[in-house]
Amino acid sequence: MVVGPPVAEATGVTKRFGSTVALREAAISIGQGQTHALVGRNGAGKSTLVSILTGLQAPDEGAVSFGGEPAPRLADRDAWRQRVACVYQKSTIIPELTVAENLFLNRHEHGRNGLISWRTVRRKARELLDTWSVDVDVRVPAGELDVEQRQFVEIARALSFGARFIILDEPTAQLDGAAISRLFTRIKDLQQQGVTLLFISHHLQEIYEICDTVTVFRDARHILTSPVGELPRAELVAAMTGEAAAEAGGARRGPPAEAANVLELTGASLRGAYDDVSFRVRAGEIVGLAGAASSGRIEIAETVVGLRAATDGTVEVAGPQLRPGSVPAALKAGVGFVPQDRHQQGYVAQMSIADNGTLTIPDQLGRAGFIDGRRRDEFARSMIGKLAIKTPGPELPVSGLSGGNQQKVVMARALANDPKVLVLINPTAGIDVRSKEFLLGKVEEIAESGAGVLIASDELDDLRLCDRVLVVFQGRVVAEIPRGWHDHQLVASMEGVDLDG
Amino acid sequence: MAESRTATEVTANDPAGGGAVRRAGSGRRIAYARLRDLALIPAIIVIAIVGQLVSPVFLRGDNLINVLQTMSEIAILVLAQTLVLIVKKMDLSLESTVGLAPGVAAWLTVPVGTGHGLGLLPGGWSVPIALAVGVLVGVVNALFIIRFGLNGFIVTLGMLIVLRGILTGISGGQTFFRLPASMLYLGTEQWLGMPASVWLCLLLFAVGIVVLGFTSFGRSLYAIGGNVDAAKAAGIRTDRVLWIVIVTASVLAALSGLLLSGRLASVASAQGNGYIFTVFAAAVIGGISLNGGKGTMFGAFTGILLLFMIQNVLTLAGVPAQWIGALNGAIILIALALSRVTGGKVQD
Ligand SMILES: Nc1ncnc2c1ncn2[C@@H]1O[C@H](COP(=O)(O)OP(=O)(O)OP(=O)(O)O)[C@@H](O)[C@H]1O
Ligand SMILES: [Mg+2]
Numbered sequence: 001m002v003v004g005p006p007v008a009e010a011t012g013v014t015k016r017f018g019s020t021v022a023l024r025e026a027a028i029s030i031g032q033g034q035t036h037a038l039v040g041r042n043g044a045g046k047s048t049l050v051s052i053l054t055g056l057q058a059p060d061e062g063a064v065s066f067g068g069e070p071a072p073r074l075a076d077r078d079a080w081r082q083r084v085a086c087v088y089q090k091s092t093i094i095p096e097l098t099v100a101e102n103l104f105l106n107r108h109e110h111g112r113n114g115l116i117s118w119r120t121v122r123r124k125a126r127e128l129l130d131t132w133s134v135d136v137d138v139r140v141p142a143g144e145l146d147v148e149q150r151q152f153v154e155i156a157r158a159l160s161f162g163a164r165f166i167i168l169d170e171p172t173a174q175l176d177g178a179a180i181s182r183l184f185t186r187i188k189d190l191q192q193q194g195v196t197l198l199f200i201s202h203h204l205q206e207i208y209e210i211c212d213t214v215t216v217f218r219d220a221r222h223i224l225t226s227p228v229g230e231l232p233r234a235e236l237v238a239a240m241t242g243e244a245a246a247e248a249g250g251a252r253r254g255p256p257a258e259a260a261n262v263l264e265l266t267g268a269s270l271r272g273a274y275d276d277v278s279f280r281v282r283a284g285e286i287v288g289l290a291g292a293a294s295s296g297r298i299e300i301a302e303t304v305v306g307l308r309a310a311t312d313g314t315v316e317v318a319g320p321q322l323r324p325g326s327v328p329a330a331l332k333a334g335v336g337f338v339p340q341d342r343h344q345q346g347y348v349a350q351m352s353i354a355d356n357g358t359l360t361i362p363d364q365l366g367r368a369g370f371i372d373g374r375r376r377d378e379f380a381r382s383m384i385g386k387l388a389i390k391t392p393g394p395e396l397p398v399s400g401l402s403g404g405n406q407q408k409v410v411m412a413r414a415l416a417n418d419p420k421v422l423v424l425i426n427p428t429a430g431i432d433v434r435s436k437e438f439l440l441g442k443v444e445e446i447a448e449s450g451a452g453v454l455i456a457s458d459e460l461d462d463l464r465l466c467d468r469v470l471v472v473f474q475g476r477v478v479a480e481i482p483r484g485w486h487d488h489q490l491v492a493s494m495e496g497v498d499l500d501g
Numbered sequence: 502m503a504e505s506r507t508a509t510e511v512t513a514n515d516p517a518g519g520g521a522v523r524r525a526g527s528g529r530r531i532a533y534a535r536l537r538d539l540a541l542i543p544a545i546i547v548i549a550i551v552g553q554l555v556s557p558v559f560l561r562g563d564n565l566i567n568v569l570q571t572m573s574e575i576a577i578l579v580l581a582q583t584l585v586l587i588v589k590k591m592d593l594s595l596e597s598t599v600g601l602a603p604g605v606a607a608w609l610t611v612p613v614g615t616g617h618g619l620g621l622l623p624g625g626w627s628v629p630i631a632l633a634v635g636v637l638v639g640v641v642n643a644l645f646i647i648r649f650g651l652n653g654f655i656v657t658l659g660m661l662i663v664l665r666g667i668l669t670g671i672s673g674g675q676t677f678f679r680l681p682a683s684m685l686y687l688g689t690e691q692w693l694g695m696p697a698s699v700w701l702c703l704l705l706f707a708v709g710i711v712v713l714g715f716t717s718f719g720r721s722l723y724a725i726g727g728n729v730d731a732a733k734a735a736g737i738r739t740d741r742v743l744w745i746v747i748v749t750a751s752v753l754a755a756l757s758g759l760l761l762s763g764r765l766a767s768v769a770s771a772q773g774n775g776y777i778f779t780v781f782a783a784a785v786i787g788g789i790s791l792n793g794g795k796g797t798m799f800g801a802f803t804g805i806l807l808l809f810m811i812q813n814v815l816t817l818a819g820v821p822a823q824w825i826g827a828l829n830g831a832i833i834l835i836a837l838a839l840s841r842v843t844g845g846k847v848q849d
Contacts, residue, residue, distance in 0.1 A: 077737065081736045091731075093728075094723070094794065096723065096727045105724055105731075105732075105737075106717060106720075106724070115716060
């Protein structure tokens with residue numbers, strides 16, 4: 001099927017960051033018209049390969065070629081842009097600039113006088129977003145968009161260059177089900193037009209849905225490349241992890257009947273987000289808050305942790321009512337939190353893993369406001385061990401971690417203060433299959449030890465371990481589904497379809 | 502748990518909260534964003550009224566031209582600093598370049614016998630020399646900051662001291678007089694009834710507004726200041742843009758120095774000393790973020806204009822000269838607070 005030279009090829013690529021080897025003699029060859037999946041565990045080197053394939057970084061060794069020709073010089077950004085478009089894992093949105101300008105950055109529409117015609121830029125931006133049915137005002141600063149809208153701006157931009165080769169590095173990690181299917185419809189169009197794609201995702205079912213070839217990386221090396229159809233899921237996971245796949249199992253017992261409430265919402269409302277939400281979480285219970293990204297589930301979770309203040313109703317954590325809208329109050333009451341957008345609210349990129357992981361517990365690290373560095377590093381080391389964070393040590397800045405490992409640091413921080421209530425928004429976004437099982441296992445352990453857990457997510461894997469799932473639709477809790485649901489039942493419910501009715 | 506600083510910011514920026522609300526409020530927010538550019542206009546009008554009440558001279562044409570002329574040199578520095586701040590760098594050495602560039606020109610062209618002049622070159626060379634010094638300083642700054650990746654604040658702080666020292670060295674701590682005619686021209690000449698320096702300053706700002714607002718190059722400054730990696734990913738040659746910005750800023754500082762020494766018909770060894778505080782203050786008052794990527798040229802202009810109008814009003818009110826220094830500092834702080842109130846956003 002493959003004719004002519006590969007659209008993009010990397011051979012013998014090695015890339016080191018200090019003592020970390022991110023890629024070791026790795027290779028990939030992406031044939032004309034393929035939709036090529038690249039999978040591997042967190043820190044396997046996928047994003048590093050992407051930055052080399054898009055000319056953001058030079059490999060220490062090895063070479064990249066496009067259509068048989070050697071890659072252009074790094075400084076020649078225009079030449080790279082003609083060959084490859086990319087949605088990076090790390091956000092490349094510039095928050096201060098408007099949505100329209102972000103979409104047409106460095107390729108503004110110029111008027112006859114040689115100056116930028118903002119009116120045309122805005123119009124084209126509007127048209128572009130309309131084709132994606134993203135309903136935002138293109139004149140607002142991009143920083144005001146929510147995570148999903150921002151992700152769509154990135155995707156829409158990358159796909160609008162007309163490039164014949166497009167790389168998507170975990171485009172779906174921040175999207176809900178409906179958004180993903182919109183993206184896939186578009187990808188299928190592109191496939192029909194003969195566009196070549198490199199697709200990275202930790203959702204393996206997506207690989208089987210849209211890709212034809214898959215390459216597996218493990219520990220900085222190329223492990224195998226094979227047609228998707230010839231590699232069943234179990235073998236794929238085995239190739240990624242280097243060990244036979246063990247299916248997660250073991251039914252949870254659930255909370256004891258007499259357990260006390262640790263979280264109670266009564267008639268909570270926030271205008272424009274959610275309305276009259278009441279539920280309780282008991283000690284040792286895991287409760288899911290399912291729904292689309294815009295359903296209001298995220299706002300509910302953010303209210304619990306004090307990022308937002310409900311306009312009506314009460315939020316009680318382990319007893320007395322919280323001061324609304326106060327994060328310190330929530331922290332003090334014993335709330336641990338994994339925010340939705342790790343880049344913005346999760347960590348301070350330039351600070352070390354140790355500092356980030358212990359940001360919420362300075363008082364446990366020393367007396368009178370001083371921080372004992374040894375104790376902090378010790379704490380961080382145990383955290384790195386417990387959550388299997390892939391790093392040379394606790395002193396590495398979080399910006400040097402792979403995306404999934406950054407998410408683990410955020411998780412570690414949520415666990416640091418032994419929370420009574422753990423609130424998780426999309427906790428496994430960008431986390432590989434094996435680490436996901438592991439992380440969710442940790443969540444169960446925490447529940448077992450008597451904490452109440454609230455998981456706001458639309459990932460079925462996250463919701464599966466919940467004792468019950470509350471479905472939020474257009475700002476209201478519309479259903480409560482006990483453990484043991486079928487996938488289609490929950491999905492339908494999240495989309496507002498009542499199967500029984 | 503979210504880090505508390507970010508967390509409170511989120512709460513503060515979005516008290517009503519909610520994605521659904523966002524859409525409804527956006528229209529108002531845009532109007533607001535546009536208005537932020539004009540945030541200082543009410544303050545300027547108020548000062549104009551107060552000034553008129555204090556002294557009927559204030560709104561007279563010649564007084565206003567006087568205000569514009571005294572601010573023109575420093576306004577050009579504000580323009581230069583604005584470019585640098587938008588790409589998220591800083592250039593403290595601008596104030597030394599204001600002295601050194603015309604200083605070197607005077608040193609080489611002023612005839613022997615008057616002060617420390619060497620008289621090596623004919624007077625016609627003075628302007629090109631001053632501008633060349635600007636280019637040179639900019640290149641050195643850029644080498645340190647971009648090529649060697651050093652911190653711009655410290656590099657230019659070092660340069661500030663070195664350049665000031667060089668000027669003291671070549672002038673022997675004295676003032677250069679009897680400058681060649683070409684050096685005096687821009688600072689003294691009138692074009693169409695307004696000083697050339699005012700024309701030049703207004704023209705430069707007009708160019709600045711157009712370049713920053715309506716050219717790809719100008720927009721790339723904002724992209725770099727907002728997120729360098731994203732700018733690179735969008736195909737912007739970030740290093741090249743940074744070079745151009747840093748060198749341009751120094752050349753503008755040299756030009757500002759030429760205007761100043763032309764107007765004063767001399768180059769003091771302390772010329773430009775202490776300007777940088779006013780420059781930064783004007784930029785921040787005018788809405789330029791010290792964290793890069795934010796602010797407009799027009800805003801910066803209103804910032805410096807407001808400061809100089811207040812100063813003028815104080816002078817007209819007969820505040821003793823000895824107190825002007827203390828008041829200046831106080832005014833800047835008050836103006837900062839004022840622009841925070843009218844601008845509505847947290848300054849960073
Ligand atoms: N700038 C950097 N400095 C130091 N180490 C880095 C840097 N960038 C990447 N690394 C390291 O290189 C390795 C590979 O990272 P990479 O981002 O390519 O992983 P990935 O496969 O994309 O993982 P994920 O699925 O979590 O996104 C990681 O161990 C990471 O810590
Ligand atoms: Mg990655």
